[in-house]
Amino acid sequence: MKFFIDTADVDAIRELHDLGMVDGVTTNPSLILKSGRDILEVTKEICSFVTGPVSAEVVAVKADEMIAEGRKLAAIAPNIAVKVPLTWDGLKTCKVLTSEGFMVNVTLCFSANQALLAAKAGATFISPFIGRLDDINLDGLDLIGDIRTIYDNYDFKTQILAASIRSPNHVKDCAMIGADVVTAPPAVIKALASHVLTDKGLDQFLKDWAKTGQKIL
Ligand code: E4P
Numbered sequence: 647m648k649f650f651i652d653t654a655d656v657d658a659i660r661e662l663h664d665l666g667m668v669d670g671v672t673t674n675p676s677l678i679l680k681s682g683r684d685i686l687e688v689t690k691e692i693c694s695f696v697t698g699p700v701s702a703e704v705v706a707v708k709a710d711e712m713i714a715e716g717r718k719l720a721a722i723a724p725n726i727a728v729k730v731p732l733t734w735d736g737l738k739t740c741k742v743l744t745s746e747g748f749m750v751n752v753t754l755c756f757s758a759n760q761a762l763l764a765a766k767a768g769a770t771f772i773s774p775f776i777g778r779l780d781d782i783n784l785d786g787l788d789l790i791g792d793i794r795t796i797y798d799n800y801d802f803k804t805q806i807l808a809a810s811i812r813s814p815n816h817v818k819d820c821a822m823i824g825a826d827v828v829t830a831p832p833a834v835i836k837a838l839a840s841h842v843l844t845d846k847g848l849d850q851f852l853k854d855w856a857k858t859g860q861k862i863l
Contacts, residue, residue: 647821650699650807650829654681654688658832663695670698672773672809672829674729674753675705686722693723699771701751703729704739712739720748727751727770732760737767744768751807758792765802771827775810776820786810787819794824814838 648669651659654677662668671692678685689702702722704715716728716739727749730736740750744767751771752764756779764772774793776786793806805826811817814837820828 647825648698648827649835650701650827651835652677652809652811652829652831654678654683654692655832656681656688656691659692659696662832662835667835668696668698670700670727670827670829671696672701672729672751672807674701674703689719689726690722693725697725699727699749699751700725701727701729701753701771703753704731707731707733707735709735709738709742712736713742716743716748716750717746725749729753729773732756732764737763740764740767740769744770753809756789758789758796761789761793761804761806762796765797765800765804769804771805771807773807773809773829776808776816777810777812779810780812787816787823790820790823790825814840 649667650670650672651662651668652672654673659668659671681688693700702719704712706712706715712730712735719728720726728743729751730739731754732752740752743750749770751773752769753773755761755772755774761772774789779786779789790808807827807829808820808825809829811828811830811834817828817830817838
């Protein structure tokens with residue numbers, strides 16, 4: 647399973663990139679706002695060291711304008727995936743941009759039928775939002791499983807990019823279900839390394855080591 651980092655914070659991406667944890671990056675208008683950066687500048691900076699897909703989202707709502715925005719975003723770097731919302735205009739934009747050879751990430755997916763439409767429109771990635779479904783007492787992981795089944799039934803090549811990831815358990819569950827990619831905030835990726843028994847075991851080893859009076863270096 648690939649790890650995309652869900653942020654426009656360049657320092658946070660770079661730290662995980664240096665550890666080999668970054669297969670790609672996703673951004674959205676809210677993350678651009680949080681970064682305080684210009685979308686074109688920050689996306690270009692991310693693409694200067696991330697070689698995998700970097701999603702940059704259009705903000706127009708009409709297909710013609712979305713297509714124009716998408717072409718401008720795609721011109722930033724060859725590894726841009728243009729992110730479009732799952733609306734009819736977004737699907738039309740997806741069809742046009744993928745036929746021009748660009749990667750497209752169809753976002754704001756909350757149902758299996760929406761994911762089916764995105765695949766038929768040629769999407770490179772579909773982004774089902776797990777956390778936001780959980781927020782309204784629905785099961786985001788069920789959606790990932792349904793999309794996996796449908797895509798496998800018909801051999802769709804669209805990659806399932808599980809988004810709105812809120813916890814380490816979301817990551818594990820997506821891996822078990824067979825999502826192709828998870829995009830998670832840096833804090834969630836870092837939390838994957840944490841285990842109370844690791845901390846406890848290390849503490850004991852260090853105490854016992856101190857008692858030996860030895861040094862390695
Ligand atoms: C990624 O593509 C999405 O924009 C993001 O994962 C949404 O996450 P949130 O629901 O935590 O804002």
